[in-house]
Amino acid sequence: MKPLAQKIWxxxxxxxxxxxxxxxxxxxxxxxxxxxxxxRVYDTPNGPxxxxxxxxxxxxxxxxxxxxxxxxxxxxxxxxxCRDTVASEGLKSAYIRPLAxxxxxxxxxxxxxxxxxxxxxxxxxxWGAYLGEEALEKGVDACVSSWNRVAPNTIPSGxxxxxxxxxxxxxxxEARTGGYGEGIALGADxxxxxxxxxNLFVVRDHVLMTxxxxxxxxxxxxxxxxxxxARGLGYEVREQSMTRESLYVADEVFMTGTAAEITPVRSVxxxxxxxxxxxxVTKAVNKAFRGLFDxxxxxxxxxxxxxxxx
Ligand code: PMP
Numbered sequence: 001m002k003p004l005a006q007k008i009w010x011x012x013x014x015x016x017x018x019x020x021x022x023x024x025x026x027x028x029x030x031x032x033x034x035x036x037x038x039x040r041v042y043d044t045p046n047g048p049x050x051x052x053x054x055x056x057x058x059x060x061x062x063x064x065x066x067x068x069x070x071x072x073x074x075x076x077x078x079x080x081x082c083r084d085t086v087a088s089e090g091l092k093s094a095y096i097r098p099l100a101x102x103x104x105x106x107x108x109x110x111x112x113x114x115x116x117x118x119x120x121x122x123x124x125x126x127w128g129a130y131l132g133e134e135a136l137e138k139g140v141d142a143c144v145s146s147w148n149r150v151a152p153n154t155i156p157s158g159x160x161x162x163x164x165x166x167x168x169x170x171x172x173x174e175a176r177t178g179g180y181g182e183g184i185a186l187g188a189d190x191x192x193x194x195x196x197x198x199n200l201f202v203v204r205d206h207v208l209m210t211x212x213x214x215x216x217x218x219x220x221x222x223x224x225x226x227x228x229x230a231r232g233l234g235y236e237v238r239e240q241s242m243t244r245e246s247l248y249v250a251d252e253v254f255m256t257g258t259a260a261e262i263t264p265v266r267s268v269x270x271x272x273x274x275x276x277x278x279x280x281v282t283k284a285v286n287k288a289f290r291g292l293f294d295x296x297x298x299x300x301x302x303x304x305x306x307x308x309x310x
Contacts, residue, residue: 004125009085011119012073020121027102031109032163034101035063038258039082041124041307042293043092049304050086050096051258051292052221054079057098059221063159064100069118071100078122079305086124086307095127095259101162130197130259131181139266139277140181140255142195144244145171149216151188157216164218165197172196182255184247184268187216192242198255198263199223202246203281209246212239222256228301229288235281247271252279262286 007014028034039056041048050056057078064071073081082096098120105115129136147170150157155164167185175183175196184200187193192211194200199220202209208230213219227237247253251274253265262285264278273279278286291297292304 005089005123007088009081009122014088023104025104027105034099034162036099039096040258041086041094044293045295048092048307052303053305055221060098066156066159081122083307085122089124091124094124096124098122131263135181135263139264141267142182142184142265143175143180143269145174145183145185147171149185149187149193160218168196193217195255198257198260201254202250203252204250208235208237209240220256226256226285230285251275252282254282262289
């Protein structure tokens with residue numbers, strides 16, 4: 001892999017890329033015991049800002065808590081470490097990837113609490129449109145996956161843990177093998193859940209609907225931002241369970257995520273949405289979202305957190 005960054009913050013120090021190595025016996029490598037975040041930094045008129053940086057780091061702490069991983073750094077310390085990492089790379093816009101994982105702490109699935117040590121790394125690097133520029137502009141062709149999302153009380157979907165992404169990997173792989181841009185999964189109850197790495201919105205008659213937190217989703221920070229922005233624009237937004245067929249009769253469908261931002265879905269399983277691309281509601285919400293970063297949407301909630309503090 002070509003280096004994505006000069007230095008990575010690794011257990012408290014900005015360390016040269018080539019020295020950020022882990023042992024092959026690391027617990028996380030064998031058992032998926034890691035939690036992570038994805039955070040975008042936008043180049044705004046007030047300089048580079050992390051979008052809801054603190055909320056992301058809080059979710060990292062929450063994910064670690066769910067798995068009983070001790071966290072050697074506070075939320076505030078990790079927020080600062082994210083800032084330092086972006087600043088050291090001299091980036092104006094970036095994707096930040098913090099990861100906390102169990103290292104070489106024994107071969108048992110449940111290492112003794114005295115042996116557990118959580119390692120933490122933070123890398124910052126440029127990352128463009130997750131599903132491609134064309135997807136952002138024109139929309140992605142999605143399919144409903146044959147793989148269901150994890151059922152409640154199996155693996156917690158509310159924690160952003162490395163192991164969860166085996167599910168995302170299968171959903172994404174199946175979609176791409178079938179010639180689709182992204183896969184949408186149903187929950188164990190057969191109702192709509194989320195995309196491989198994105199939350200889902202369905203629009204009908206100018207009402208936005210998104211599966212509720214009880215539907216085996218990651219409660220996305222972009223999802224929450226879109227709900228607030230759309231309500232601010234006067235739209236009705238409902239967090240409600242939906243059937244698969246609601247995708248086929250939708251006016252518009254879009255997906256949200258830090259990496260995917262707001263990606264319109266133009267067809268599902270070969271059936272075009274009525275808008276057959278980004279419709280008026282998707283466009284309006286996207287305009288409000290993008291406007292946060294060029295200053296045309298007021299940052300009412302203090303979501304933009306400057307990287308360089310005065
Ligand atoms: N669901 C899954 C499974 C994801 O991986 C992501 C991306 N983090 C999301 C939803 C969207 O979450 P967020 O908006 O916080 O990035």
